[in-house]
Amino acid sequence: MAASHRLPAAIRAPFEARTWRALLYVLIGLPLGICWFVLSVALVSTGAGLLVTFLGVPILAGALAMCRGFGAVERARARGLLGLDVAAPEPVRGRTGGAFSWMGAMLKSGASWRHLLYAVLHMPWAVFSFSVAVALWTWGWSLFTYPLWQWVFPTWVGQDGIQLYGDATHAFYLDAPFELAVTSLIGLVFVLVGPWVLRGLVSVDRLLVSGLLGPSRLASRVTELESDRGVVVDTAAADLRRIERDLHDGAQARLAALAMDLGLAKEKLARDPQAAAVLVDEAHGEVKLALQELRDLARGIHPAVLTDRGLDAALSAVASRCSVPVSVDVDLPARPVPAIEGIAYFTVSELLQNVTRHSGARRAWVDVWRTGDRLMLQVRDDGVGGAVVGDGGSGLAGLSERVGAVDGVLAVDSPAGGPTTVTAELPWRA
Template sequence: MTAPTQVSHPGPDDDRPPPVRPALGAVAWKETVHLLGNLPLALVGFVYTVTMVATAGGLSVTAIGLPLLALGLFGSRQLGRLERARARALLGVRVEEPTPLPGPRRAGGFFPWLWAGVKDPVAWRTVLYELVRLPWGVLTFTVALVGLLVLWPVLPYVVRWLSNVDRLMVRGLLSPSDELERRIAELESDRGVVVDTAAADMRRIERDLHDGAQARLVALAMGLGLAKEKLLEDPDAAAAMVDEAHGEVKLALQELRDLARGIHPAVLTDRGLDAALSSVASRCVVPVKVAVDLEERPAAAIEGIAYFTVSELLQNVSKHAGARGASVEVWRNSGTAPGRLLLRVSDDGRGGADVTGGSGLAGLAERLRAVDGVFVVDSPAGGGTVVTAELPWRGRG
């Protein structure tokens, strides 16, 4: 028995068109419509672009020249958006939309915003696209129209070749600047996360000072004032009040130490991650094994992020895991220079850790992404939890 022939079909993430068929199928008809639409749209784009550049260039010596150019380039961006939509609908080309330009407030004022619009690389690539499209539009319109009338047997092959050139032009000139554009978008998002996190930390520190050490020191000052008044008339009562104030001083000092440890512990600065994480582990309610394998110390900022990540994860173990034990491992992966700092915190608790928005783990994941880190949680119900984190390795300067 002859084995059935295996037919290859494009996958869902593959935007290549299917193989050409001699008869005009749905894909070939879409390609033909696209080619016939090239000329009228190319005429509109060419006229707009030439008019915009000539007008803005002629007025460049006046005060309205640059604003007019920025406005015209913004219009070019919209033409590019239209062409990307048309290519998606008729050619099946999936091209990501570029990062939107920031508004005047986010750009830092009117003139930085204006300059960003004038030197917008996405808009200038669209200008180039519209300029080269006119002769190409004349060619594709003519060939597609003649093909419909005369070259019917070979029309699917002709429109496929011409459409592939269009696909290359869209990908080459109308797509974002690939990795750079994606990184800009990520950094814009991550900057907001960092700002929000810093603001939340400042509010936490202010609250802890106000409700903790500050309130205790105010009470201490009042107590010492009363003791001073009673010193001559009732020495025993004054001594008792001074003794009570002494206890309050100790508690206030402990609260201030805890607060300082929450900002940046001295042991981390002086002795590094091994000693600092051992100190954190000793305060956990379950036994914790700590293994730190680092031949050198990373930058202070990365070291601090690693410390607070492990610290929060061990707090979760203490509060929520119901575990009998946990472990912390820290090492450097030097597979590719300069390598990555890796953390792994695991426990034998109940599992089922929630990493959705609003949870503590989700907040940790956002903080690590803000510094180009990775945060992975493996927590099956009843099977314990393993959290692995990666941070970029940055050596101490």
């Protein structure tokens, strides 16, 4: 494999499996395209002609269902030969579950009509691509290998070679060594150009399959929003569990201990004032610790400095608590909406925690700026690198889901040995 890649791409292309799969896709596409076209046009025309009677409705609905079946075959063919994975469109379901409801839903389905459009458009394109591919392939390899089979003509045909010109008195055959070499060279040009022409042809098939046989943009967007809503709900539930756990294990436990200490101090106040004073002093220390934990918890929910002064001051406060020196540069013309501002704050906070826990860095940098209608965040460090989304130690998977829930993007560039650069892109929504 390594040796083959030392050859230029133009020389490798005729022999690559990708090229032969594309050729097979084009060859199979013609008979299938004719079949899809004939059946679809025949049934749809029959159904449309009979719409004046009730018989046209089930025929037309059945024709559209058949076209969806053709689409399933085409998606499987594109997936197997072109490596194009197109999701199936949303299924057709009637509201009541009966046959009439199903027929109505089928006739109203935009995906079904797109499948019919594919069956109509694909046939002429399949004829064109088949003709071009077969002509290039057969002429290219035939001319390229002509010196190997030129002997067929004098032996079996009774002429010296391929005849380029001939009349009653003159004839010109490709039989001299120079002519054989030129013919083979022309064939080589066709052989080398053919794969690229073939890939251009199947790129049109890719557009047809992905544009007409997949789910609509609206359906894809609805699915995406449903997934994002699930992520938001799960994140909110996880945050509530974290807050409950922190309150139960932290401030609540300290307040319970404080109540017990004050109760003991109250009992000893009359008998042993000195011991009561010691208990009150310990309770005072517990109050300070409980207050600090409550402040940390409130800061983790939504820090007051973020609400009052914005990202610049809030991120500077986070950087000051980081175990490594952090340079913060926030260049924003205004403040984004509070929800985006909060996500930006917690994204940078989580990334700086990763720097502290996992990177082994000596320094980190935080940059925040606006580009068009997007809020850009970038956290860099000079650590050991190797961070990937999905690594349970880094928490980047959950962070990516949280950013993606608001139509954001998280990109991680962390080669082994460092440095690490994590860039988050959020909508501005001011």
